[in-house]
Amino acid sequence: MSKIKFHHPKIHKTEDGSDTLMHSEQQELYHSRFGAYTEGQHIFINHGISRLNLPDQHPIQVLELGLGSGLNALLTWVYSDQHNQSIQYSSIEKYPVHPDIISSIHFDTTANQLAQHRDKLLQIHNCDWNQWQELSPLFQLQKIYGDFENHISDQGYHIIYYDAFAPEAQPDLWDETAMAHCYDLLADDGIWISYCAKGYVKRNLRKAGFEVKALPGPPRKREITLAIKKGLNK
Numbered sequence: 001m002s003k004i005k006f007h008h009p010k011i012h013k014t015e016d017g018s019d020t021l022m023h024s025e026q027q028e029l030y031h032s033r034f035g036a037y038t039e040g041q042h043i044f045i046n047h048g049i050s051r052l053n054l055p056d057q058h059p060i061q062v063l064e065l066g067l068g069s070g071l072n073a074l075l076t077w078v079y080s081d082q083h084n085q086s087i088q089y090s091s092i093e094k095y096p097v098h099p100d101i102i103s104s105i106h107f108d109t110t111a112n113q114l115a116q117h118r119d120k121l122l123q124i125h126n127c128d129w130n131q132w133q134e135l136s137p138l139f140q141l142q143k144i145y146g147d148f149e150n151h152i153s154d155q156g157y158h159i160i161y162y163d164a165f166a167p168e169a170q171p172d173l174w175d176e177t178a179m180a181h182c183y184d185l186l187a188d189d190g191i192w193i194s195y196c197a198k199g200y201v202k203r204n205l206r207k208a209g210f211e212v213k214a215l216p217g218p219p220r221k222r223e224i225t226l227a228i229k230k231g232l233n234k
């Protein structure tokens with residue numbers, strides 16, 4: 001297993017008061033400048049995991065592209081507490097953020113109580129990589145150090161949080177091959193959700209076999225994208 005090379009992105013405040021990061025080489029923000037918390041909660045929780053309807057006590061298998069700041073993992077852990085929902089959360093990260101940066105980042109806004117979950121954020125970042133960690137009876141985390149494009153699993157994820165940098169910065173992660181890779185990683189009826197609403201990304205999703213829908217976006221963004229892998233019985 002290769003030694004982890006940590007990165008030191010800079011912290012930026014967004015318009016809802018929560019922080020995000022700026023990748024030093026890609027010069028890309030990790031979240032919308034109009035609100036990191038607001039964007040993550042809207043896309044991945046309210047329009048993402050909340051729409052899954054699995055039998056009671058069935059653990060939801062989440063796959064995230066890019067652990068980054070850990071905001072989506074934190075929001076998902078809080079969701080698992082609030083809904084008494086068991087979640088197995090796998091997150092792949094090619095450029096892990098150094099825990100020193102995380103100790104200075106804050107996601108608090110007037111609309112959330114994330115400050116009271118600060119210990120959760122630190123646990124997410126301080127636990128070991130490349131093995132399952134039981135962070136609570138309902139929330140298990142596997143941080144995978146690697147490249148999403150090489151990730152292989154027969155787990156059959158229920159949802160993919162597709163949170164790569166923008167297509168202009170990372171075209172390979174949004175092409176037809178990448179979308180077909182996502183399709184293969186999902187279970188039947190699994191969903192793919194992303195902030196990106198570009199026409200050619202939606203076309204690539206359709207070519208991969210997904211049914212694609214536009215959903216309302218967070219503040220200052222008209223639409224986001226939901227893609228569904230229809231099961232054979234549909």
Ligand SMILES: C[S@@+](CC[C@H](N)C(=O)[O-])C[C@H]1O[C@@H](n2cnc3c(N)ncnc32)[C@H](O)[C@@H]1O
Pocket residue numbers: 029030031040065066067068069070071072092093094095096146147148149163164165166170173
């Ligand atoms: C838009 S940021 C989102 C980060 C994260 N979801 C968060 O809430 O902070 C994109 C993330 O994807 C990671 N990334 C970029 N290319 C990747 C790749 N090929 N495989 C895995 N992670 C990648 C970046 O390092 C960064 O953490």
